[in-house]
Amino acid sequence: MTDPHLAPHWQSAALVTIDMQRDFLSGRPYGLAGTTEIIPALRSLADAFRAARRPIVHIVRLHRGDDVDRVRRTLIAGGAQLTRPGTDGRRLAAGLLPGDGPELDDDLLLDGRPQELGPGEYAVFKPRWGAFYRTPLDDLLRGHGVDTAVFAGCNLPNCPRASMIEASERDYRVVLATDAVSQAGEQGLREVAGIGVVLLPTARIVAALAAAG
Template sequence: MGKQYSIEARPEPVSFDPSRTAVMVIDMQNDFGSRGGMFDLAGLDVAPIGRLIQPISRLIEAARDAGLLIVYTRQEHNADLSDAGSEGAPHRIKHKRMNIGRTVAAPDGSESQVLVRGTWNTAIVPDLSPRPGDAVISKHRFSAFFETPLDSILRARGIDTLIFTGATTSICVESTVRDATFRDYRCIVLRDCTTELIGADTPRSNHEASLLAIELLFGWTAESDAVISALAEQRAAAE
């Protein structure tokens, strides 16, 4: 095991070993954070997700320099929606109003589909594009652990701590955090790298409510600068 680095967090400081830590980038894809994506077409303000790009990019750069595994997730489905549940399944019902499977035009005019894999809609936003060596998890439910190889990938690398970024806090981030905690991973959610949309059905208070639940029983919350500083300390010690 490597050295443990302690950072300020809520409800108390938390430590992590960079050699056993991965950064989770949850669903920073065009459907959620870009103009012309699913949320934008549904009339929701995607600006809060767009504002995550810069702090997440800074964190990823520091994490890559320190040798951490970067794990991207994408919520996406088969073109025929065969993996979205039956017509009466809650997941299918709730996504109908968001136009799941709808054929749309990507910004370059090419044909795309809402929440369908292999399309512009489900690609990671360009400024956060994965690089060789990163893990990319395709998921068809909110949790990145549900029917995916994520747990096996993490255990093969000896990972025991997950640092969470992405969107949205109360849905895909929290769902994945809960499943991670059930599997005994230590979860650190970065408050400045996660967010909610602002709309009638997604009040900003959902973000704070999820952070409170995570702090209470599922993990810890922190700021990205605390993690970046710890990684810089690790690099300095190794030189």
């Protein structure tokens, strides 16, 4: 039985997808293996959250200027076309939004404001690994009455892990969709479970949302 202090509250849950942009997909020059492969599970999650009328936030990266993770500064300064504003590669992966969805508003996002993509669905730009660092994510979730954050996306050791730690620090109940996150090894899953993250496959999350009505 899940610890009651950790158990998800599905009627006040939101889905947070991390860095599911075309430049990070499997086989791209800066892509991560296994990321394209999780799109079907992510699509199922997004469809379930939309059906439940629960919020969805797509966290994105945009690399412009030198406000970049130190480990990527040499790469970006050298002209690497990695999630550059205005490029196709910074768009969300096909299938995550109904149709192609609206174009990302780079200026709005870089200004630190959420972009509404549909009813209760947003894009938010993060400048570093964690989705809460220098972003409006916490205010956005609290404004929707969210106390449970379900994470999925690319790639577990870096941005999803950092984001889940930040969510835990803010006292959210935290869930990881284990088959909807790339680069998820057994040790990494054990480690995030050790900080109170509830590990569930997509099918269990979808069923729980439906049961919560």
